Amino acid sequence: MAVVNRIADFAPEMKTWRQHLHQIPELALDLPKTAAYVAERLREIGVDELHEGIATSGMVAIINGQGNTAGQGPTIGLRADMDALPIPEETGVDYASQHAGNMHACGHDGHTTMLLGAAKYLAETRNFSGRVALIFQPAEEAIGGARIMVEEGIMERFDIGEVYALHNAPGLPVGSFVTTPGALMAAVDTFHIHIQGVGGHGAMPHETRDPVMAACGIAQALQTIISRNHHTLEDLVVSVTQIHTGTVDNVIPDTAYINGTVRTFNPQVQAMVMRRMEEIVAGQAASYGVTAELNYEVGYPATINDAAKAGFAAEVAGEVSGPENVEADGGREMGAEDFSYMLNARPGAYLFLGQGESAGLHHPKYNFNDDIAPIGASFFARVVERAQPLG
Template identity: 85%
Template sequence: MPVVNRIADYAEEMKTWRRHLHQIPELALDLPKTAAFVAERLREFGVDELHEGIATSGMVAIINGQGNDAGTGPTIGLRADMDALPIPEETGVDYVSGHAGNMHACGHDGHTTMLLGAAKYLAETRNFSGRVALIFQPAEEAIGGARIMVEEGIMDRFGISEVYALHNAPGLPVGAFLTTPGALMAATDEFHIHINGRGGHAAMPHETRDPVMAACGIAQAIQTIVSRNHYALQDLVVSVTQIHTGTTDNVVPDTAYINGTVRSFDPDVQQMVMHRMKEIVAGQAASYGVEAELNYEEGYPATYNDPAKTAFAVDVASEIAGADNVESEGGREMGAEDFSYMLQARPGAYLFLGQGESAGLHHPKYDFNDEISPIGASFFVRLVERAQPAT
């Protein structure tokens, strides 16, 4: 079956929700306007329970299935992220961001809308058994709101046994789905290196301990971790993204700073990178006669799709989009996603939903394609109805 007819009936309403959310982009955990709008819609739909203030501005809405007034039975979790990015918008749309410097450049306004659409339908029809937990999460782009919600106990508190999420995908045909079992997205770490040397006149470098040369040496040596310490058939990225030092052409500065990211899938590879980076930073600092301090921060873990739950989600997606429009072995990518924390806590799956040709994610000209909101909502509701059929 294609898009659920009842959901298609309120596609225009979903577009209105999404474009309102687009105008009020908020960051990280601080989403008062967004959370208030979502909570107001959920109350209008008649959800059975609404638990607010989780991870500051997150919430979980519970809808009981048919004949389940006691709220018993298995519970399936569906998650949408709500936060925006600190990017000035350049879309030129008439519903442009009203919060200068912030925009929904990753489509979380659309993700929230798809889950709201599913909530409206599920609360109205209740054509399922058990319960559904609708998870509206802050701070996917920073801090890791999913981690905080898990740490605050949502999985046990609401009896969630499995959990699913969607993310829009520019460049993938409209309405097509893509995922893969096992590792789908990478773990992401950050490194910060602070170098302390001895500055002086650039015409007399022999009197200095040059942190600029040390920074160049460290940045180059770090690249050998991938090329010489790592098995070539395993995925790993080590990227230096910032080097800051100096103020003018005739002064050797006292300090330098290096920052970058590490992307990996295997915890053993992650540990190897950390170990080698410590050795390289210490060794290069000694060779240049400077002091260097490495601060290595472990970030989001790899996003791991449970194979059985992924196969089920692929089957549901094929029902919505047609088997020819679902890629079930789409491979993995080096981007990261904090839904990984929820997938560590419970089995489930994460899928991409094509939104056609558009500006890329995190680009100032990006805008979510409203055409795919009913498709995503239909996927969510059929997932629930098939996982927990009404008796």
Template identity: 80%
Template sequence: MPVVNRIADFAEDMKTWRRHLHQIPELGLDTVKTAAYVTEILETFGVDEIHGGIAQNGIVAIINGQGDGPTLGLRADMDALPITEVRDLDYKSQTPGKMHACGHDGHTTMLLGAAKYLAETRNFKGRVALLFQPAEEIIGGAKIMVEEGVMERFDIKEVYALHNAPGLPVGHFMTTPGALMAAVDEFTINIKGLGGHGAMPHETRDPVMAACGMAQAIQTIVSRNHQATEDLVISVTQIHTGTVDNVIPETAYINGTVRTFNPNVQKMVMARFDEIVKGCAVAYGVEAELDYEVGYPATINDAEKAAFATDVARDISGEANVQGDAGREMGAEDFSYMLEARPGAYLFLGQGDSAGLHHPEYDFNDEISPLGASFFARLVEKAQPAG
């Protein structure tokens, strides 16, 4: 079964919604204009309930079906990124330094499209809860929504979400049972030595050499301290120090990311970081402070729900265009908090050749909005059939 005909009928409306959202990008929890626009659109559909102010500017909208039944949750993220858009689009970002470089404008649009269809047809039992979430890129808006009790308050039994995928052919779906994306942690190391003249290093305690030593030692965690069959990525992404060629600075700063799936591997990494930073500080005669911040947990699909969602995707795009055992990747996603709270699944939807996610030339492909909306709509109708 391809795109739902009724959803195809308002594909141009969806394009209008998406391109308006693209012009008003907002960051983190501060999605005031975005939430107001989403609420305005939802009100025209005649949904049964709209609850705002969740996780500051998140929204939960309820659509009642035919008769008693469970509540199924569908989530879309709404926030943008602090990136300057470089393409000169007619609907280019109107806020300098901010843009929808990850397609959350498209995710919100796909869920709005499903909402319009479901509110019109109501061809399902129970209820559907539409979760419009801020702050996926930072902070973890999904965690905040869960902590504020959305699952219990709206009696949500299972949850699903989609993310666009540049490079995957248009209309192709991809997911996997179990672990899909990694847990993400962040580390920062502040080093304090004794600065001095570059010609007299013996009179200093050089934080530059300490930073280089720590960065190299940190890489041995992957190569020497963990079992190769367990996925682990540690990337030092920033080293900041110094101002001029003939001065040894007093301080240095190291920052980076850690990606894991196994909590035991994560614990090992944390322990080794502590040992390496303390040991290098002694070896180089400097002071060093480690700040290791545990971030989003691994995104783990419920195997049964992932198989069900894969079947729904096949209804939309056909057997050949759906991969239900695609394996896992080292990216991260705060939908993981919702999957910890309730069984469900997260899927990728191909948007064809385009700039990559988080790139200043990225733009969501409006061609896939009806596909995503049809997936959400059929998911509800198949999970909670009215007949």
């Protein structure tokens, strides 16, 4: 494994950074401690510019390549997400979350550390000709911090021409990389259905208009969208994930609530799902004698790699981990990622970096593997050096 030697030298320092970040998990856009710690490290590292307060707590740090004293020329964007999740931690590590109810259950503390490690190396060596923009982003897990940063103009403001990001992957061998040209992850939408019936005594259902039965009927009917309304070769997920109704065994309630997620790649499939949901909710409500309101929220778009950039990124990953440890056409999955907004704005690539066997992402026992931080940092650094060679 060809981890950059200099980055390997400060791997213990990166471990310290990561474990400190792990103790101060913060949510969405509100990351005051996290952002302050990252900014402090970047100033110590000696970046040329540090622009804070983007998307509330995000920042962009600029490092100019060797001889680029004017800070001009093509700029490569490297992105790390910084936010955590509202999950109580169960890892038992001595550096566990000090913020009750929150934890870094997706490894964003590790992603931030990898980008800081690349920043330290790039600021020290400057073995490249152009510029690099280090994008530290809030609110990947909710709200879409990437969308906000793009809307606030970071691509134009910093003349970013291409963008790259990594995500750790439990279950993949340590140091292995997986990516794919084109669509990598799905668009994610959320639906809420509020049902209004007429409650009453459980022993006298004929006097009610039962929202419980209506909720069951709607939930089952939504699955016919997949089985009867779309082509089997088009990837689609429609999952009902919550049904809330009732309080006691002998009372039929007045209301019920259904919640779930939709994952698509094709905008036409997405539009079909929205149309069919409206029709199913209205039709089922009428058949059960209740009223129902559908609130369909369009979320993150599909994460689509630029084919050429994905190929380039896979080559760089092969330099770091060996070509035999890189799957350059790994197919697509139904997870979602707000880096999609940055890829919609500029060509680039998103890759998964194996962290070995561990608890899964978003699990209360998950913990980022510090051993892969130098690998990710080396990947980021080599992307810049390969894309912007000296001479």
